[in-house]
Amino acid sequence: MNITLFDTIFYLLAFLTLGSAAIMVFSKNVIYSAVGLLFTFFGVAGIYVLLAADFVAVVQVLVYVGGILILLLFGVMLSNKITNIEITTETLHFLPASLVVIGIFVVLYRVFITTDWNPVGSYNFDPTTHEIGTLLMTDYLIPFEIASILLLGALIGAAYIARKD
Amino acid sequence: MALSDIIRDNINSLNYFLPELLLTGLVLLMIIADLLLKKERSPWMSIIALIGSGVVLFAIINQYELGSRSIFNNMLAVDEFSIFFKLLFLATTILVIFLSIASVELSGRSVGEYFTLLMILTLGLFLMASATHMITIFIAIELVSIISFALVTYLKTRRRSSEAGLKYAIYGAFSSGLMLYGISILYGLTGTLNIYEIGEVLAGRDTNSLALLISVLLIMAGFGYKIASVPFHFWSPDVYEGAPTPITAFLSIGPKAAGFAVIIRFFNVALSNYDGVAEQWLALSNINWPQIIAVIAAATMTLGNLVAIAQDNVKRLLAYSSIAHAGYALLGVVVLSSQGVYATLFYLVVYYFMNLGAFFVVIIFQDIIGSEKIDDFKGLASRAPIPAIAMGVFLFSLTGLPPTAGFIGKFYLFAALIKAGPEFYWLAIVGLLNSVVALYYYARILKAMFFDKISEGVSPEPLKISPYYVTLLAVLGIPTILVGLYWAPLANLASHSVHFLPTF
């Protein structure tokens, strides 16, 4: 097998993503988990870059790392004594879960290597932002608008739940 | 297509999108109205919601005259099929608004957000019924799910309600994840997300059936979650029990029916070829999906019914029964004929009446006696005859005994199944056995209400049932019987609504 630089970078990023995801899931400390999540996001953003999806990668960093994760950390830190209490959940059904996950991995792996995928085209490192913007306003206008309604609804719901009556 | 054409299509589509636009406008209006009317629990929000629903209803009916069309660059379809479902959803919403007005559980809560969220949820259901693109399907399902989380948690001070909401959210995220994964595999196989194009690509090419199978299974996880079919049903009993009862009633019909709309459209368009002469679809050769649905249907019916037997809480029992009913309704999807689809549509309408009715009786009793336990229902027939008799009608119908609507609904389903040939005889037998099991646990409620003595220490005084309740019971109960006797108009509507774009 001929390992190119591209492959090397990919595997590094994949390792970063999965490894930090594992830390996030298995860590008993919320702060550790949050930091694990941070690196997972970064890893995913890196893979986007590798796939020439520049806009998505930037959005990933901006929204997830810069927005959601920071919000999450604020939440954790502002909550009173959160680190002192044992708030992590116990790990249930470790063995059966592992078996099922392994089973699914095997299945998916087999599926992926035996399938002739329908490739979209060759790599093209042109910027995608303009095209995405156009698509959102033309072909994908409706999903885009529905998403706004979804956010509005989520906002109302969250505000209600968080509010003290 | 040139950019200007796309934009022109979007603009032209607006005319066909009127019900949804009106609904969005209504939501915005309600948000503003809520701000202005704040402070007291005023009936204005429900009145605005009802008037708005009425306007939307007209807009929907008007769509029949506009004719069928694919809109917004094939993102959504306006056809008889989607109009049928929109009518069903709006009817559900209107009735749930009435139920909510009556509900004691919800009293003392701020109603503004409640009704606003309900209308957004309705919008999501509309979109589910007409979505023809995996992106719209996904985002519509998400819209419905996320709003549902908030509504389930609406009794936030009640522990069970919050817990139910949280579980619902986690489970929802999980199944959305699976579904997205499935969609991405499908995209990888076909290079498109439009379900018509997916159908064309899959039919024209010998695709790897293994990848297709896993993607369909994963997508089914998302759809199955919406209709609460086994094995994606786990959330439903906990959520149904914890949610405010009007919302439970809504969840057991609205999103479920919407799930069926998506399932029927997706499977019949993307994974089948239509044979116009025989009025029959043929599943693609590289995936035997009717078999998958058949297994799911059988498991859903059986599990729902068997577990329902052991329940002591009526609301939870109805939750399991509604799982079982999703299984029955799936029977019509399995056979792939227009008759089967028609039977499913018919059944959903029938189910609307009988299930809402049963939940409504639970609401009444819960408000008055403060309990949902079967044991506390003992002797209620003598204390409150009208709701008890109505409950009898609804439960008979849910069991599928003549002369109720449930019987006719089941009859059409089984008839379609048997007509499809010996391949699915086993499924018909499973369904039939299940109906017998169902009789057992429905009869338990009836026995408690009609034959058991009132428990010690409970006063045998007649309960006061307000005329408002009686009217609502009549609205639900009379059609349940009427459709059992004269179902031609409904049957016509259902058979008319089998037509969806653009296979016809």
Next chain:
Amino acid sequence: MITNAILILLLPLFAFVVQIFIGKRLPRQGDWLPTGAIICSFLLALPIFFDALSNYEAGHVVVQQSWEWLRFGNLEITFGIYVDNLTSIMLIVVTLISSLVHIYSIGYMQGDERYSRYFAYLCLFSFAMLGLVLVDNFFGIYCFWELVGLGSYLLIGFWFEKKSASDASKKAFITNRVGDVGMFAGIMIIFSTLGVFGFTDVFTKIADGGLSGTMLTVTGILIFFGAIGKSAQFPLHVWLPDAMEGPTPVSALIHAATMVAAGVYMVGRTFVIYTEDALLFIAIIGTITAFMAATIAIVQKDIKRVLAYSTISQLGYMMVGLGTGGYTAGLFHLTTHAFFKALLFLGSGSVIHAVHSQDMDDMGGLRKKMPITFWTFLIGTLALSGVPPFSGFWSKDAILASALEFGMNHSAYMWIFVAMLLSAGITAFYMFRLIFMTFTGQAKDQKKFDHAHESPFTMTLPLVVLAVLSVGTIWWGWIEHLLAKPELATYATVAVGAVEHSAEHGNAHLAHTIALFSSIAVAGSGILLAAVVYHWKKISAEAWGSKLKPVYNLLWNKYYFDEMYEATVIRATLWKSRIFAAFDVKIIDGFVNGIATVTSKFASLQGAIDRVGVDGMVNGVARVVGVFSNRLRTIQTGKIQTYILMALFAVLILFVLQQF
């Protein structure tokens, strides 16, 4: 018009539902509700009737509308309303007489224990009858047909504490069922060969040759079986006299205007499907019925039974009218008969109400005590006897003419006309016998006579109304005009050849003239004879009775029909059931007992097996399901992690399942 037709049908139904559930709690026990409903139906029927009157060309259809009722694949059953001239007349007849009977009952049933229930039944019956008249297909007519049967069962057996009443109601119901089986078979033949139920569709398809020859004859006769039962034709007439056990207004409703007329109506409605042979069959049955019943009526002592046999006899007349091709005559007689027979029944009810007896030997001389009843009753009698210018004369004359014309064309069947003419004379005789025995002469039972009084207003008003309707000569010509005979050829989509009008026109005139004079002559002689025997007592009825003992006995025992059925059908049925019962007792019970003995012996030997095996069997199944159910319930742990794991696992399983 369509709204009218629907309302006519639904008003009584609505009144019935309300009355049966809350009638007792309504003021006056709710009698006004059904009465009002049926009167409204009558008022609504008027516009329909006038529409028919004002456009009375043949085949005019006032309302025709049908809705799909159910559909399975290609099978589509519609339900609809069809109102043509015939229906519009029937609507008037049924609603008017039913209204009058309702009003009359307010007086007659006053103080009855189940007063409110009575009105509910009456209303149900009216609903069923109206449905039967309005419906547009065979399937629907069969449904309402049975509903009419049910209504009559409830009404005849209304005083079910009386054994005779409950027996009579059962007899009526069961005898009717015998005929209905034939009708059902006929309808099924039609449906299986033609695939449709609607009258017009069926007629069209038959006209196009979808069903013909012997098969069509058989179908026609089978459908006519239904009419034999319902219209009390020979040999299923036995239920009708017994049905007099019901309250008298019920007799008037059921046995004059509605239920018994249903059979005739049905034959009229489906007239075009009867082949010549089937029509001949109808004519012969009608003749036998008419003659036989008339002769029985001569010797009856019970005032209502006389009327009952006269009803049977008159129904025979109608069948003869239809069977000999006199469609107009038969249905015309149905209409006139409905009014004057209702009048007679209600009049007799008034008499019974006054003297508390149905036996004519207890009456006599009532004319002075009950003038209104007498005069109206006399009008009814004159109408029934066929004396001009009363209504019965016109219609009976038409039937006789039709029978004579038929006899002239087919000389082998001249006896039909002769028998009918004879029966007409007998009719006049026994009706005047009734008048003389009841209203004139000396009171036979002084105590009852003293007690007698004129009935209350609600009872006499209907009598007067009906009497007026039995006179109105001019009016009847219009009705006759409405009932133009339909031809099968009208329905043919392809021309099936010229409509055979035959050269009978010459005969028709001649027949009419002969029938006119001969019918007046026989009616006159019948009345004269009755006067001689019962009024002037020149001839002793008793002496002649003993001289002709065998004939008298034969008539008194109604030709031994009941005995015959008792000896054959009923005996055989009982015998069969006894055998089955014996089989049940000896064999099955023995078998079961044997098994039980063995089992319990076995069980007592092995107590352990007993618990699990014998009575545990049933519980066992339930327990297994229950255990299973509980197991499954434990899956629902409430832990979201478990749920997700199981769902994933299930996906895996489904995948694996699909692979193999």
